[in-house]
Amino acid sequence: MPSVKLKRLLNDHHSDQAPHDPQRQDIVRVEKKVSELIEAIEQADIGAQHSKQYQKQIADAFQRSATTQKKLAPFKELDQENNLSREELLEGLEKLLAENQFDSRINTPKRGRLVQKGVMFILSILLIIVGFAMIIMPAPPSFELFTVYHFNINDGVTIMDLVSLLIIFGGVLLFVINFNKK
Numbered sequence: 001m002p003s004v005k006l007k008r009l010l011n012d013h014h015s016d017q018a019p020h021d022p023q024r025q026d027i028v029r030v031e032k033k034v035s036e037l038i039e040a041i042e043q044a045d046i047g048a049q050h051s052k053q054y055q056k057q058i059a060d061a062f063q064r065s066a067t068t069q070k071k072l073a074p075f076k077e078l079d080q081e082n083n084l085s086r087e088e089l090l091e092g093l094e095k096l097l098a099e100n101q102f103d104s105r106i107n108t109p110k111r112g113r114l115v116q117k118g119v120m121f122i123l124s125i126l127l128i129i130v131g132f133a134m135i136i137m138p139a140p141p142s143f144e145l146f147t148v149y150h151f152n153i154n155d156g157v158t159i160m161d162l163v164s165l166l167i168i169f170g171g172v173l174l175f176v177i178n179f180n181k182k
Helices: 001-016 022-042 050-081 086-099 108-134 159-180
Strands: 147-150 156-158
Touching: 050 086, 108 159, 156 159
Parallel strands: none
Antiparallel strands: 147 156
């Protein structure tokens, strides 16, 4: 049985290490879960398509972990320096936060951001279309409140036209801001 050998090797490997090291505890936890996963895979009847899908999910998880660790490395280095005063630590942290774009959205799925961008795109296009429709379509005289500038006796720029231009500007601004984000 390969899983028994794997467990024995893992137990022998763990007895050499210090149990209080946080990184080592993470490795032990992952190794335990990997051995459980191996055991479950050996006992299950999984098709090739599902197998590839699971392999991709596992590879993506390791990639996200590596990326997060890479982004956290400068902060951990600052934390390891014991000879710094509180002021120096605060200055170092301020500098790191200014240099590194680090927030809670690092591990959020990109699909959520894609959906958000799609909704904002549709909303901005709708605002632009409604604004142009308000300008192009004739409005009843009671709806056109005040004419700001007269082209001739029967036509001019009304307050409704200016409001329509503001709606168009809002749609364009929303469009630009939505796709200008990093």
